[in-house]
Amino acid sequence: MRSFAPAGALRALLLMTTFLATALGAQAQAPLRGGTLVVVSNPGEPAVLTAAFNQQGAVSAISTKLFDGLIHFGEDFKLEPELATRWDVSPDGKTVRFTLRPNVRWHDGKPFTSADVKFSFDEVWRKIHPRGRATFAAVESVETPDPLTVVFKLRNPSGVVLRALNSGESQVIPKHLYEGTDIVQNPWNAKPVGTGPFRFKEWVRGDRIVLERNPDYWDAGKPYLDQLVFRVIPDATARYAAFDTGAVQYGVLMPISINDLERAQKNPKLRVEFRGYDWLGSSVAVDFNVRKPPFNDVRVRRAVAHAIDLQALSKVTARGVAKPGTSPVLSTQGRFYTTDLPAYAFDTKQAERLLDEAGLPRRADGTRFAVTLDWLPFGESYLRYGEFIKQSLRRVGIEVTIRGQDLPQFMRRVYSQNDFDFIVTHRTAMGDPQIGTDRVFWSKTILKDVPWSNGSGYSNPAMDGLIEAAHEAATEERRVELYKKVQRQAQADLPSFTLLENRMYTIASRRLQGLATGSDSAYDSLKNAWLAP
Amino acid sequence: MARTLSIDADAAPVARTRRRPYVLTRVLQMVPTLLLILLTAFVLLQLAPGDMVQVLAGEAGGGSPEYLARLRQSFGLDQPLHVQFLLYMRNVLSGNLGFSFRNNASVTALIGARLGPTLLLAAAGLAVAVGIGVSAGALAAARRGRPVDRLIGIAALLVYATPGFLLGIGLMLVFAVALPWLPVGGFVDAYGVEGPWAHALSVARHLVLPAVTLGALHAAIYARFTRGAMLEVYGQDHVRTARSKGLSAGRIALRHVLRNALLPLVTVIGMQTGALLSGAILVETVFAWPGLGRLAFEAMQQRDYNLLAGLILCSGTLVVLVNLAVDLLYAVLDPRVRLK
Numbered sequence: 083m084r085s086f087a088p089a090g091a092l093r094a095l096l097l098m099t100t101f102l103a104t105a106l107g108a109q110a111q112a113p114l115r116g117g118t119l120v121v122v123s124n125p126g127e128p129a130v131l132t133a134a135f136n137q138q139g140a141v142s143a144i145s146t147k148l149f150d151g152l153i154h155f156g157e158d159f160k161l162e163p164e165l166a167t168r169w170d171v172s173p174d175g176k177t178v179r180f181t182l183r184p185n186v187r188w189h190d191g192k193p194f195t196s197a198d199v200k201f202s203f204d205e206v207w208r209k210i211h212p213r214g215r216a217t218f219a220a221v222e223s224v225e226t227p228d229p230l231t232v233v234f235k236l237r238n239p240s241g242v243v244l245r246a247l248n249s250g251e252s253q254v255i256p257k258h259l260y261e262g263t264d265i266v267q268n269p270w271n272a273k274p275v276g277t278g279p280f281r282f283k284e285w286v287r288g289d290r291i292v293l294e295r296n297p298d299y300w301d302a303g304k305p306y307l308d309q310l311v312f313r314v315i316p317d318a319t320a321r322y323a324a325f326d327t328g329a330v331q332y333g334v335l336m337p338i339s340i341n342d343l344e345r346a347q348k349n350p351k352l353r354v355e356f357r358g359y360d361w362l363g364s365s366v367a368v369d370f371n372v373r374k375p376p377f378n379d380v381r382v383r384r385a386v387a388h389a390i391d392l393q394a395l396s397k398v399t400a401r402g403v404a405k406p407g408t409s410p411v412l413s414t415q416g417r418f419y420t421t422d423l424p425a426y427a428f429d430t431k432q433a434e435r436l437l438d439e440a441g442l443p444r445r446a447d448g449t450r451f452a453v454t455l456d457w458l459p460f461g462e463s464y465l466r467y468g469e470f471i472k473q474s475l476r477r478v479g480i481e482v483t484i485r486g487q488d489l490p491q492f493m494r495r496v497y498s499q500n501d502f503d504f505i506v507t508h509r510t511a512m513g514d515p516q517i518g519t520d521r522v523f524w525s526k527t528i529l530k531d532v533p534w535s536n537g538s539g540y541s542n543p544a545m546d547g548l549i550e551a552a553h554e555a556a557t558e559e560r561r562v563e564l565y566k567k568v569q570r571q572a573q574a575d576l577p578s579f580t581l582l583e584n585r586m587y588t589i590a591s592r593r594l595q596g597l598a599t600g601s602d603s604a605y606d607s608l609k610n611a612w613l614a615p
Numbered sequence: 616m617a618r619t620l621s622i623d624a625d626a627a628p629v630a631r632t633r634r635r636p637y638v639l640t641r642v643l644q645m646v647p648t649l650l651l652i653l654l655t656a657f658v659l660l661q662l663a664p665g666d667m668v669q670v671l672a673g674e675a676g677g678g679s680p681e682y683l684a685r686l687r688q689s690f691g692l693d694q695p696l697h698v699q700f701l702l703y704m705r706n707v708l709s710g711n712l713g714f715s716f717r718n719n720a721s722v723t724a725l726i727g728a729r730l731g732p733t734l735l736l737a738a739a740g741l742a743v744a745v746g747i748g749v750s751a752g753a754l755a756a757a758r759r760g761r762p763v764d765r766l767i768g769i770a771a772l773l774v775y776a777t778p779g780f781l782l783g784i785g786l787m788l789v790f791a792v793a794l795p796w797l798p799v800g801g802f803v804d805a806y807g808v809e810g811p812w813a814h815a816l817s818v819a820r821h822l823v824l825p826a827v828t829l830g831a832l833h834a835a836i837y838a839r840f841t842r843g844a845m846l847e848v849y850g851q852d853h854v855r856t857a858r859s860k861g862l863s864a865g866r867i868a869l870r871h872v873l874r875n876a877l878l879p880l881v882t883v884i885g886m887q888t889g890a891l892l893s894g895a896i897l898v899e900t901v902f903a904w905p906g907l908g909r910l911a912f913e914a915m916q917q918r919d920y921n922l923l924a925g926l927i928l929c930s931g932t933l934v935v936l937v938n939l940a941v942d943l944l945y946a947v948l949d950p951r952v953r954l955k
Contacts, residue, residue: 120805126913129674130719137676210685212677266689271719287720287728288905289802311805315903319784323792323799330805490665490918493673498666510676521677531666531683533673 113596113612118309122321122333127288127314130271134202134253135210139335142250144312146605147293148189149276151249152180152199152232155361155601159416159513161244162600165194165254165277166232175239175556180232186300188256189274189281196226201257210265216527217246217517220553238554241561242516249278250361250605251512279305279609288314299609306596306612318342325352331591331613334358334604338589340401340463346589355588358603360414363511363518364584365407366467369496370504372577373539376451377504381440383576386504387426388433390474396582399466403587407580409569410519411511414583418515420566424573433478450479453503456496459489460508467506467581496537498530505537506581513602515565516553522578523568524549540577641939649931653707656927657700660920667918668692671717674917690716703924712928713921717914722925725910730929732802733906736829736898737891739822743830744837744891745884749873751834752841757868759846767838775835779894783828783901790824797823800903825902829894833887840883844876851875877948885941889934 128140132149152166161169166180186194203224207214220240225233234243246252254277259270273282279301280293291312295305313330315321318339324330325338326349338346346352368386370377377383392406408425411418437443442450455471457464465486472482487495495501511518521527521534525541548568555561572578588604590597596610597603668686672678687693691702706713712722755767774782791799797820798804804817848854849872857871896908907926914922945952 118806129671129717135675138674210682212672212675212679212682215679215681264689266686267714267716267719286802286905287718287725288732288909289903290805292807311807313801313805313903314905315800316900316909317780317784317800317903320787320800320901320903323787327792327795327799329799329801488665488916489673490663490667490670490916493669494665497669512676529680531669532678532680533669534677 111614113306113610114614115306115612116308117613118311119307119332119594119608119611119613120311120313120330122324122330122337123291123312123314124321124333124335124337126316128291131274131282131285131291132253132255132271132276133250134206134255135212135266137212137251142605143334144291144293145253145274145276146249146278147280147310147607148274148278148282149249149253149255150278150607151252152247152254153244154248154607155513155603157600159245159360159601164249165199166247169244171244176236178234178236178243180234182230182232183300184230186277187298188258188277189296190256190259191298192256192258193229194254194256194277195229196232197229198254198257199232200224200226201261202252202254205260206255206265207252211252213512213517213521214252216520217242217251239556240553241555241558242514245514246512246517248361248513248602248605249607250602251517279607280307280310283309290314301609305607305609307608310608322346325349325589325591328591331594332589334586334588336586340399340403343401343403343587351592353590353592353594355590355597355599356585357599358588358601358606359586360416361511361513361602362586362604363412363414363513364586365412365509365511365580366404366464366506366582366584367407367410367509367522368471368504368506368579368581369522369538370577370579371500371502371538373500374503376440376442376453379440380575381436382442383579384426385433385436385440385478386475386480387576387579388429388436389478389480390471390581391428392581393428395467395470395474398470399463400582400584403585404582405585407582410509410522410572410578410580411515411565411569412580412583415511415513415515417562418565420569422566423570426576426579430478437478437480444479448479449481452481452483454483454485456485456487456492456502456505458505458507459487459492464506464508471506493533497533497535500537500539509534509580515568519565519568519572520549523572538577540575542571542575545571545575638939638943641942645932645935645939648935649928652931653704653924653928654700656924657703657920660918660923661696663918665918667716667920670917686716690714703921707928712925715914715919715922717917717919718922722922725922726907726925726929729905729907729910732904733892733895733899733908735818735822736825736895736904736906737888739826740829740833740891740895740898741884743826744833746834747830748834748837749841749880752838753845753868753873755838755842756845756849756872757864759849764842767842771835771838774831775839777832779828779832779897780901782831783824783898786824786828787901797821800901802903802905821902821904825898825904828901829891829898832894833891836887837880837883841873841876841880844879845872848872848875874948878945881941881944881948885938888937889930892930892933 123140125139128144129138130136130141131145133142133145150165152164153161154164156162165183167183168181170179182196188194208218220236220238222235222237256275259275260268279296279299281296283292283294285291293310295308315324322338322342347354370383372378396402396404396406408421409423413419437450444450455468457468468484472484475482496505522536523545525546527536528539529535548564548571552561552564555564593614594611595614596612598606668683671686672683715722715725718725751767755764758764787799790797802821808814808817854871857867895906896912899906899909911926
């Protein structure tokens with residue numbers, strides 16, 4: 083055994099040196115042209131290949147290679163040009179003028195103009211985008227004084243508009259292929275024509291989607307890769323095996339199970355990238371049904387928050403990668419985030435005190451009351467969160483029954499029938515609290531049947547006032563200030579309790595270079611990506 | 616022996632002349648069966664809690680009441696149920712299985728693209744199952760009570776008791792990761808292949824692990840069944856006669872025992888076809904095989920009614936056809952069977 087140790091250490095050293103040399107060499111190298119990048123389509127197979135009206139993760143991950151937005155995010159949510167080369171906001175904040183990039187062509191050769199942007203806004207983003215109506219509520223009209231100018235006329239200043247024009251959220255689609263058609267059922271959704279660095283080649287359902295280099299891309303000389311092949315690999319173990327053997331080289335949105343993450347981090351062939359998810363802002367939350375006892379009492383909701391050790395929850399369910407939640411606005415959301423909020427430290431004694439105060443004392447058998455927890459069927463991790471909550475709450479005398487069901491039943495139970503006590507669910511921030519946070523706390527988002535709306539049934543005029551004032555804030559500073567107040571109110575009333583800020587990750591082969599690291603680069607167009615030998 | 620053969624010779628033409636009308640009758644009988652399947656499927660799917668539009672909106676990232684209403688109207692889901700069914704039946708009878716709103720494609724196209732891979736996997740799985748299962752079972756019966764018999768028994772039990780996905784992942788970890796001989800999954804090489812032969816070879820390489828996984832589970836059943844059926848035949852008079860004539864053990868096993876034991880085995884194979892198709896769901900998931908099983912699983916998750924109804928109709932047709940084939944096979948295997 084002893085004789086092996088030095089040999090092992092030597093081999094490790096050698097491996098490290100080789101690896102470092104390769105990594106440094108690769109960095110110093112100029113991008114290489116050509117090659118096929120095999121990507122795992124995650125989660126699962128997309129429904130369509132344009133995210134203009136469907137924001138499913140797999141759709142966005144693929145369509146952002148085919149389509150552009152007006153702008154995109156650099157690091158720290160810095161706005162950078164894409165189809166728009168510049169944008170000017172009038173002093174009163176009610177006019178936003180975009181200058182479009184000249185000589186951009188759709189993949190079918192037709193020129194891209196302001197008419198495409200107006201069409202996308204009028205017919206897609208505002209009408210059939212799942213969040214568009216709320217996001218663009220302040221936009222009165224979109225005007226096109228010339229083919230390369232688009233003017234957004236606003237009723238009131240609205241900071242969210244500029245933050246929703248990246249290709250992940252608001253894709254520009256070609257008017258000439260969509261005008262006068264039923265957009266949702268338009269056949270071009272499955273063989274799209276975009277302006278992005280890659281163009282559609284083929285889609286073999288259930289197996290692969292192939293995109294090829296767009297030789298006429300506006301950013302001349304790019305992309306470097308010849309081809310992207312998206313493969314559907316439904317099983318998590320098989321996905322890791324595919325990365326390990328080099329059968330796939332790139333995947334976003336946690337393409338391997340959290341249980342394989344450590345292995346991937348130690349795997350010399352793979353790289354784990356946590357950057358690029360700030361815009362998406364994924365978190366895990368508990369939503370209470372505040373329409374009925376026991377969670378109509380804020381003391382009971384606060385007791386639940388005090389009874390769960392979030393640090394331990396992260397360790398047990400997410401290998402310590404996730405960050406304990408402190409606010410419905412995540413710490414990655416830049417200037418909107420604040421820690422000056424009511425907090426709920428892990429304190430079972432405080433939890434018990436609150437439950438006693440709420441008139442729910444321990445009975446002879448030691449329990450106080452029984453409730454049912456429904457978990458969002460987005461994979462086994464939600465069941466594990468549920469089990470952790472069950473065990474945590476048992477300590478303070480709350481008996482929890484965990485109920486599982488498939489997604490359609492979950493949606494119906496929570497958003498149509500409101501037939502639940504509390505749920506453990508997923509939330510995305512989408513770059514701006516007006517998009518990601520309002521829908522949970524605004525009484526106007528108590529919408530029957532609508533997924534991801536205010537399913538708790540929480541309604542507080544004070545909160546409504548803050549949210550509505552934020553929508554019409556004259557300056558960005560005022561908007562930020564108001565959203566900090568929204569967070570304070572939310573943490574005080576606690577209709578929803580953020581358990582964890584997910585740290586999502588990308589898995590990439592070490593050969594893959596040139597990946598973007600901006601706030602929304604999980605949906606990078608891959609125009610700068612290239613494969614080292 | 617000569618007498619038996621002469622009876623066979625007399626019986627065969629009778630069976631053959633009657634087979635054609637029999638086949639026609641059976642095919643005609645399929646129509647009401649399939650219509651009934653379709654009606655049941657439609658009703659059952661409507662009973663399943665949950666709403667396709669809600670799932671679509673959930674997947675798409677949210678929505679508004681107007682958004683949901685627009686989708687419902689666009690998909691014709693705002694019509695009363697009986698109207699939806701009648702419209703659907705009218706479409707089906709004219710050969711149109713409808714539109715999958717989740718996949719933004721026609722049901723016929725979706726099923727068409729997946730049918731080939733599923734049939735290939737099922738056929739290869741069946742070949743593995745029958746090949747390994749029947750040989751192992753025959754060997755065990757011929758060596759009854761000997762170590763090889765016990766070994767086969769234990770192996771069959773072990774394989775049968777192993778969950779399909781575990782067996783699949785185990786095989787993958789050994790033969791695709793540790794010994795990278797075969798691809799980890801998929802249907803054909805992702806980098807693309809040139810020419811039909813290279814394509815076929817690539818598909819064959821991708822087929823090995825899924826087919827062995829699917830086949831192994833059924834092989835265990837067939838091995839046990841073949842052994843039992845053969846042992847029963849071994850005790851019969853004609854085998855003793857064959858032995859007394861001094862025929863070799865191999866010839867007796869194959870010609871006199873196995874052939875007579877095949878009849879019940881064919882029945883089991885026919886009955887197992889449905890299980891083979893549903894077992895394919897797991898195997899297709901583990902090996903990313905683009906087949907109908909996975910499509911059905913996803914369609915159920917998404918309450919994609921048109922696609923599900925189409926899939927039920929398709930698998931119903933397959934099962935009915937296989938059963939017909941089994942009935943026809945009886946007559947081939949045992950000339951005493953008359954098809955009426």
